[in-house]
Amino acid sequence: RVWPWKGQTDFLRAAALVAPAHPTAHFAVIGDTLFAAERDYLQELRDLAHALGIAHRVTFTGHRSDVPQLLAALDLLVHCSQAEPFGRVLIEAMAMARPVVAYADGGVPEIVVNGVTGRLVPPGDIAALARSIGELLAHPAQARALGAAGRERVVHQFDARQTARAIEQVYAEMLDGKKV
16 A cells, blocks of 8 residues: 555665665655545655656556565565554565565564564665665675565464464463353
């Protein structure tokens, strides 16, 4: 979703810092606004890309139903939401063996392990965000290793069957302690 709390302005500002050192890098804002009233924000993002001098290197995809294919085409996923409760796209990117660069805020640190499956930076620190993106672009072997570790984490930590068993165990423990 394209919406201010998702942090797309931070992403574009970081992209502008990364762009000079990585002249072949291309950046994508994947998604769209949900309501007509939000269209102004999308235009603000387009205007910001122009103002930062990177509009020719940024694609605004709009709504897409082929997210797995888009994730497969990425070198890495950048997630700039602050106070993100869960961040399903993080799991999706990690399942596709894509490293993640994200703000260490909300539920994100429960998904992304800093230095293992991706890079976590302080919320709002655009310079740190750009540095982490740039380092992974400059070191593709490291990025691949983080992506592979992310895939393993998803398989072992976020498998639906395993999660269901864990929830069943919590219920069983709760019921064992109470008379029903």
